Amino acid sequence: MTSQGRIAYQGEPGANSHMVCAQHYPDWEPVPCASFEDVFAAVEGADGNEPSADLAMIPIDNSLAGRVADIHHFLPTSSLHIVAEHFLRIRFNLLGLPGVTLDQVRTVHSHVHALGQCRRIIRKHGFTPVISGDTAGAAREVVEAGDPTMAAISPPLAAEIYGLDVLATDIEDEDHNTTRFVVLSPDFVVAPLGEGPVVTSFIFNVRNLPAALYKALGGFATNGVNMTKLESYMVGGEFAATQFLAEVDGHPDEPGLKRALEELAFFTTDVKILGVYPADPFRSTTA
Known part of the structure; x- marks a missing residue:
């Protein structure tokens, strides 16, 4: 299938931003970026380079953590425009190596915010939390380490991408955890008047x-x-x-x-x- 375009997001494959891209832009090629700055640069072009993506998918607010501070730093000076918004109910699974059981796990790895949003299961099983740079990256780290005592708190898509077993589902403490994403474009596309909110x-x-x-x-x-x-x-x-x-x-x-x-x-x-x-x-x- 020919891609309609390329859409950049911050994080590794399997991250929540990747999930939103897959849900709402299934015919677009997702482009993972290490930082929000890299996402903006991918669409705007940087240092005289041509843009490497057509759109950006950016988280802007979370119902538990509040605003994403870095985004509010970039938006005022950016040449990009908001052309759409999407909401994602945030779900986390506990992922381990194939064949590993829950009682073998000793440490859980994830982004600091994800660890903070899944305190209940960590406390219940006495896991030691270990901070990773990204929720999907934590799943990759478990695969690379090959250690059966390690598990990752990651979005559901990460299990499929990295070939991990799901040890527990929907482990987040709050069931209303939702992130709002906005889609950024170099073109100022104005929604038509009179065709909905x-x-x-x-x-x-x-x-x-x-x-x-x-x-x-x-x-x-x-x-x-x-x-x-x-x-x-x-x-x-x-x-x-x-x-x-x-x-x-x-x-x-x-x-x-x-x-x-x-x-x-x-x-x-x-x-x-x-x-x-x-x-x-x-x-x-x-x-």
């Missing part, structure tokens, strides 16, 4: 003055626009101005949101639309 993401700066943020956001309230995300972070190492990432329900061509964005411009600087894209159906299940 739309999310608009944007960033803006406000001066560190009394009531500046209140005035900047007032237009969204008075125009009946629902703001679903507002996060702040300092930029440039300075405390005199703050940058905000915001997301709202609606399309910029709708009268209410259009007026709200116009009012926002009066009280802020450097307003930048990151994307206007279809809302994932998952949103309606959590409303």
